[in-house]
Amino acid sequence: MAIGHTWSVAVLGIDGRVIEVEADLGGGLPSTKLVGLPDAGLREAKDRVRSAVRNSGQQWPGEKLTLGLSPANLPKLGSGYDLAIAVAVLAAANSVPATRLPGTVLLGELSLDGRVREIRGVLPGLIAARNAGMKRAVVPEQSLFEAVLVEGLDVFGAACLADVVAWLKGEASLVRPETAAESAPPKVPDLVDVVGQPEARWALEVAAAGGHHLLFTGPPGVGKTMLAKRLPGLLPRLSTEEALEVTAVHSVHGSLSQASPLVTVPPFVAPHHSVSVAALIGGGSGLASPGLISRAHCGVLLLDEACEFSGAALDSLRTALEDGEVRIARSKGSVRYPARFQLVLATNPCPCAPPRETECTCTPTAIRRYRNRLSGPLVDRVDIQVRMRPITAMTSHTEESPEPTAVVRDRVMAARERAAARWSTHGWRTNAEVPGPVLRRQFPLPSRATALLDRSLHQGHLTARGADRCLRVSWTLADLFNLPEPSADHVAAALEFRDRTAA
Numbered sequence: 001m002a003i004g005h006t007w008s009v010a011v012l013g014i015d016g017r018v019i020e021v022e023a024d025l026g027g028g029l030p031s032t033k034l035v036g037l038p039d040a041g042l043r044e045a046k047d048r049v050r051s052a053v054r055n056s057g058q059q060w061p062g063e064k065l066t067l068g069l070s071p072a073n074l075p076k077l078g079s080g081y082d083l084a085i086a087v088a089v090l091a092a093a094n095s096v097p098a099t100r101l102p103g104t105v106l107l108g109e110l111s112l113d114g115r116v117r118e119i120r121g122v123l124p125g126l127i128a129a130r131n132a133g134m135k136r137a138v139v140p141e142q143s144l145f146e147a148v149l150v151e152g153l154d155v156f157g158a159a160c161l162a163d164v165v166a167w168l169k170g171e172a173s174l175v176r177p178e179t180a181a182e183s184a185p186p187k188v189p190d191l192v193d194v195v196g197q198p199e200a201r202w203a204l205e206v207a208a209a210g211g212h213h214l215l216f217t218g219p220p221g222v223g224k225t226m227l228a229k230r231l232p233g234l235l236p237r238l239s240t241e242e243a244l245e246v247t248a249v250h251s252v253h254g255s256l257s258q259a260s261p262l263v264t265v266p267p268f269v270a271p272h273h274s275v276s277v278a279a280l281i282g283g284g285s286g287l288a289s290p291g292l293i294s295r296a297h298c299g300v301l302l303l304d305e306a307c308e309f310s311g312a313a314l315d316s317l318r319t320a321l322e323d324g325e326v327r328i329a330r331s332k333g334s335v336r337y338p339a340r341f342q343l344v345l346a347t348n349p350c351p352c353a354p355p356r357e358t359e360c361t362c363t364p365t366a367i368r369r370y371r372n373r374l375s376g377p378l379v380d381r382v383d384i385q386v387r388m389r390p391i392t393a394m395t396s397h398t399e400e401s402p403e404p405t406a407v408v409r410d411r412v413m414a415a416r417e418r419a420a421a422r423w424s425t426h427g428w429r430t431n432a433e434v435p436g437p438v439l440r441r442q443f444p445l446p447s448r449a450t451a452l453l454d455r456s457l458h459q460g461h462l463t464a465r466g467a468d469r470c471l472r473v474s475w476t477l478a479d480l481f482n483l484p485e486p487s488a489d490h491v492a493a494a495l496e497f498r499d500r501t502a503a
């Protein structure tokens with residue numbers, strides 16, 4: 001009797017767990033048995049692995065073979081364990097020495113002819129392997145560009161099983177990654193291209209400074225999308241931890257760029273309004289793959305023509321906005337994907353959406369119904385609402401040359417630093433994250449500053465939630481003007497950032 005041990009990684013969502021593969025040979029007629037919650041994909045694996053082994057010039061053992069994957073309670077989907085299974089069988093049969101196996105994770109799917117094929121989720125898998133104390137990893141050669149991002153792990157690339165066999169025997173070496181090239185950050189569109197709309201530009205700056213969700217209402221062609229696309233350029237670069245987390249989501253999704261795999265700038269994602277709930281929040285067969293809101297993690301999610309999205313799609317955003325992540329339940333277990341993004345909603349004022357509002361042919365009821373699609377819990381989380389008007393020849397003429405992103409960004413960064421310093425003991429980084437009761441009770445403003453707010457509340461023009469939104473924005477305005485706390489003017493200006501046109 002002989003046993004071979006190898007290690008691989010199971011990736012659930014973007015969380016990885018090291019898996020031990022055991023191959024036990026002997027004591028019976030030739031047969032192969034899998035134990036440890038194997039799914040259909042894994043049952044196919046034994047046939048695939050057998051062909052790959054034979055086609056790599058190795059012998060498949062002519063004895064009873066039992067394959068176990070542990071821990072047994074973890075769903076092990078997909079084909080990423082092929083390489084680990086093949087090597088475990090070869091080690092059990094003494095076809096390869098086991099010296100290099102302890103501390104090594106083996107990742108990759110095998111094709112029938114023995115080639116090692118690319119799999120998704122190599123980055124989160126290797127992060128988990130390193131955190132579990134593994135020292136080396138053998139990955140598909142095509143995944144080296146991504147594997148090299150994980151520090152503290154010795155990474156090797158394999159093109160085929162025969163290469164891995166030769167490496168284990170000490171007869172040949174595997175491909176080593178080139179050190180991750182410092183790639184220039186991708187170009188993001190600049191605010192200097194946006195003509196006019198001073199109010200909306202200012203709203204964008206305030207939203208960037210405070211991390212506030214934002215709603216643009218205005219006729220087609222006024223530049224709502226153009227402005228929203230420029231928000232990522234105003235946000236801080238991702239921290240190392242954020243960059244790895246965002247890259248892990250994109251790795252599991254299979255959408256990493258080979259040229260610059262590490263995502264270092266806030267992503268920008270703009271789904272079409274016909275998007276399905278599954279595509280938006282994540283789904284698919286087996287264990288769900290990440291949705292668009294997770295691909296917008298640490299970046300900006302723009303819902304253009306927001307009123308055209310289905311009610312179910314808009315509703316599905318709520319949990320993510322509250323928790324910063326989504327959990328998708330499946331019969332095989334639930335997966336978690338991070339989804340903390342800054343939301344920009346853009347909408348026409350009415351369903352007929354004429355370039356000039358005076359040409360609108362909608363009935364008041366139709367307009368109300370249209371706008372109500374965005375009402376309630378979703379808009380409750382949007383601190384800033386702006387009405388945009390068409391650019392006239394007059395306004396575009398009198399406008400001074402627009403400020404570029406770099407200039408605005410400096411003010412945003414300074415304001416963000418002030419906010420982060422104020423909230424650091426509470427664990428918040430932006431004003432938008434601070435709950436209303438904390439703002440009201442622990443950071444009360446003098447009554448001369450809040451007089452206007454109190455009056456609006458008293459007269460019923462403003463709800464308590466509306467007042468909280470106003471307070472959060474007031475703090476951001478104070479931060480942008482480098483003042484210790486908001487004044488009555490800031491509160492008044494924050495009140496202006498509400499949809500005064502709502503019916």
Ligand SMILES: [Zn+2]
Pocket residue numbers: 350351352353354360361362
């Ligand atoms: Zn209309």
